[in-house]
Amino acid sequence: MQKLRLFVITVSHFCVDSYATMLAPLLPLLKVNLGLSLAQVGFLGSIVSICNISQPLMGLWADRMAWRWLIVGGLALATIFSPLMGLAPNYLTLVGILALGGIGVAAFHPQVFSLAGELSGPRRSFGLALFIFGGTLGLGLTPLWAPAYTNSFGLAALPYLSIPGLLFLLLVYRTVPLGNPNFADGKSTAQWRRLGDQAGPLVLITAIVILRSVSGLGFGTFLTLMAQERGLGLVAGGIPLGIYNIAGVVGALVVGYLADRVDPKPLVWGSLLCSVPPLYAFIYVEGTLASYSLLFLGGGLLLSSNSIMVALAQEFSPENSGLVSSLPLGFSWGVASLALPLIGHLGDQIGVAETLKYLALLPILPAGLALFLPGRSTAKDAAL
Secondary structure (H helix, E strand, C coil): CCHHHHHHHHHHHHHHHHHHCCHHHHHHHHHHHHCCCHHHHHHHHHHHHHHHHHHHHHHHHHCCCCECHHHHHHHHHHHHHHHHHHHCCCHHHHHHHHHHHHHHHHHHHHHHHHHHHHHCCCCHHHHHHHHHHHHHHHHHHHHHHHHHHHHHHCHHHHHHHHHHHHHHHHHHHHHCCCECCCEECCEECCCHHHHHHHHHHHHHHHHHHHHHHHHHHHHHHHHHHHHHHCCCCHHHHHHHHHHHHHHHHHHHHHHHHHHCCCCHHHHHHHHHHHHHHHHHHHHHCCCHHHHHHHHHHHHHHHHCCHHHHHHHHHHHCHHHHHHHHHHHHHHHHHHHHCCHHHHHHHHHHHCHHHHHHHHHHCCHHHHHHHCCCCCHHHHHHHHC
8 A cells, every 4th residue: 555645645535525515514505695495405416416427438538548637637627616606696607616616526536546546555445445534524524614614704705715725736746646557558458348247246336326325415415404494503504414424434444444354245235224223313313412423323334335336346347447436436426416406306395304314214225236246256356
């Protein structure tokens, strides 16, 4: 494991995911300022994820690049455009700004996940869990600092947040190896046609992540709005989302560490199934300590299998790691995000808390599908 380089790209992942998730904790403020319905809010929450549907194309392109320029370009787009949401005068402008930032997020992830897998050496699941830790830490901390920053300086001051991202961009450019090891003699060794032999397992992995992400994204998008329904302010309302995302950090690290030592298949279906009771109970319990404990436990279990699914996909087709990494990442999340406007519409009809009850039960479906996942030895044999 090349620890220093892995640390640098983990920091870059923290940056990108921080910018990508700034919208969610500020949705209550934007909703009031622009007079938005919950359905419109749901669409805003899905824009970055919709852009991520393009990740397989980005991954296909990335695997055929001699240099990993999408890491630098994607980080630049996310850094520059996402903070501009604070200057958006209307809904359509906000949509355009978020879309440009979302394209940067989509471009960044396939190549950088491929690089993270390479830098992890034989400890791929744990290395990817550490890398995901950076991104999820950004997801967890942003709901805490973004509302406080906005309360102090206003939405118009958000563009100043591009400055640290630009500094990290320079750090990545100077220290990260951007050469593609699967590019030799002026030609890429990636053979996407070979993916047909692994289509079944890759489709299954993608389907599991899509269903899990409908629940995960739904909770992440509407937690702050449920807090608002219960009378919490903007800063206090960001605390549940921060707890939920930080729980994902802890869950991914623990399960990623275990996945290098035991069969990862039971870890996937077991974590999904066990996430249902605490998430469902969280909707009913309003006491601060008890509700936050349930949210932490349920969120950690629900989000814990990210690195396992990416590692399995990479092991099926290591020479197409950019493309296959995008399937359980941005593509799955992007497809899942298409459900957010429908979830928002349901929230308009029955309330946010009632809607989250249905989302809490949804992980039962991907847990059932995970029972049919191939084991790690099967993945390694298929790649040979």
